[in-house]
Amino acid sequence: AIKDLEIPLQKKVRLILGTDEESGWADMDYYKEKEEIPVIGFAPDAEFPLIHAEKGILHLEISKKFSTPLRYIQEIRGGQRANVVPDTCTVILKDLPLKTIQEILQEMVLPEGVSAKVKEETGESIILTFKGLSAHGSLPQKGKNALIFALKFLKELDLSQEEKKLIQWLYEGSKGYYGEGFGITLADEPSGKLSLNLGIMNCSAEDISFVLDIRYPVTFGKEDVLIPMTKEAEKRGLNLLVLSHQEAHHVPKESPLVQGLLKAYSEVTGKEGYPFAIGGGTYAKVMAQGVAFGPSFPGEPEVIHSPDEYLSIENLILTTKIYAQAILNLAQKPSS
Template identity: 60%
Template sequence: MRLNQTIDLIKEDLISAVQTCIRIKSVKDVEHAATGAPFGPGIQEALEWTLDLGEKFGFTVKNVDGYAGHIEMGKGDLLGILGHLDVVPEGDGWSAPPYSASINDGKLYGRGALDDKGPTLAALFAMKAIKDAGIPLNMRVRLILGTDEESGWADMDYYLKKEEVPQIGFAPDAEFPLIHAEKGILHLELIQSHPTSFPHLVRVQGGERANVVPDLCEVTLKEISSEVVEKLLKSFSFPEGVSGIIDSQATDQEIKLSFKGVGAHGSLPQNGKNAVVYALQFLKTLPLNSEENRSLDNVLKYPGTGFTGEGFGITLSDEPSGKLSLNLGIFELTSDETRYVIDIRYPVTFKRDDVFLPIAKIAENEHLIIKVLTHQEAHHVPKESALVQSLLKAYADVTGLEPFAFAIGGGTYAKALPQGVAFGPLFPGEPEVIHCPDEYISIDNLLLTTKVYAQAILNLAADPENR
């Protein structure tokens, strides 16, 4: 195929571009926000660099006040491709520096390689290949560059109020073959004040984002001997991949502990091992007082029980999208209060209040203050739609693999469009490394993804004789 040959010729440029983009640490940093950089300087740099690249390719580009941007080609009705350049914090456990974009054994490693810089640039290079091959389009193709996908979508809220909204499109930010249904996403904060100061628990903290399974929890204790803690640590049964150690800087006044777990995407909590939950389970073995134990019990009983909302009695499920999931993503306990944030993904045939009201009732009974931090409704595009069928055909024709559509708990920018679906880049059978240490995309799959996206654009935006 002429288009595939064109993509093969720009392979090295694609790899180099992904490496350069990964080396920009585009983690949200509101403390250093400024005009034109509402999410911090790293994200601003990634956005401006990508827009410059699109301009060098000869496309029309626009920076929408630093909240987002787009790169566009063609004329006519608008087809949207919605990627994002922000990344979650790198976390611990990497075998190579997380922003080095190193290549080893045919894999390109780095935070954002798979989520979502690699596939976003694959879409851009697919557009370039179509342009280089001289294939005419009868639609405008707009690659929208988001910058706050991991932290609340303030970028899309701003962008979609300012710019034309594509009626159809896809997000290169999930899995192949195609995701036609996405669960609703609800992030809740719960806070409980303590009536008295705790005698032993100084601070317990774990997790940075609601949508990530915490892989680290740090604990500070007082008035418990290090010998007692050390003995109980040695006898405590941690599962494989989970550990707890006493900090070497412990003093007679305070003891610091670190608990390591296994990170995972918050929509798949069963794929991780929550360091917070195991830390609290261990703390329950210590000689704590009744108020301290009660605070730990409430967390372990409600968000700390199971992965499908068992603790809150919200084990909802449906045929199109499966079971509800719940992740305890952020936790902080001090002598003054206990605060935690949970990430809930609920099935597409349910509504927010089916989830919220049972939790609110428990919060009232337990004297917890509850707050909705973010909410996204569930989203669904019929499998028989022209959009779904065109993309599945591109996937099958390029890869030779079986095409099918399915539902996920993850939330992508597909929800921002009237008809939007998630399309790649993770191929069936590949390990799920999004939000994990040693996140990577294989070079072969990066190239194959680019070819799939190029064919998808042709199926949607070119006349049949040019596909």
């Protein structure tokens, strides 16, 4: 529409289409090798009014090979992606009385939407399943982590000393949403509290590995998380590996970019615009002066990362009008 109306612009406007936002951003690495990254810009991959701060994202794998096989635990398995709250967990135990297991399950107080039951008994082994509620890993408080409820159950069993210590540490460390169990409760004014999600666990009688999704506030660095977490792991003979890391990103609320985009949002919708922070990561981090801007509106159903993710036609048209006004606010030549 801007081109059709021949409105003069004083800045180049470029649409960059990414294809690897969920899997490592190799597309942006390639783009930076071939093209110059824009000075300012926005990523239409989040929510309105505007996201000016995105927390740093650390995925940590913690693992250990046991010197002797675990006595009773044969398997704890749950989660497929670190950035998703696991909604299922399978536990396999051996040489424990079924009656005791069933009694502990019956005594457990579970919130609505969470279930735990004996799925199968095969010879010496008992298979249990735990069901929870999935959510985005940046908002663990909105989910019900099946792994946490499995650990809560396991810590009530009469296990070996090694098993008890491991399960108790895992449960206490990961049951909180803000890193309190691991001693990494960080917070700041621009972006709020650190968040922690136990996203994946694979434990057998021989070894264990689990992955934590940690989102740290924008005024901190990864070492503020890594140093205490490394100490925690080393105390228990565990190995820690950084699987991936995205730096925190922050554009001041008073910047011309933020103010120009919020003005466009208010001009089109008639509603007051305001900047806020998230734990998620968007392509906005590619640009030094980049923010996330739409396309979801406040009060709309949260369908991001859900089956049948959608945007209504009405909101798509409204979003297009906002983006057109935003381009004019940032790039239009002043009238002489």
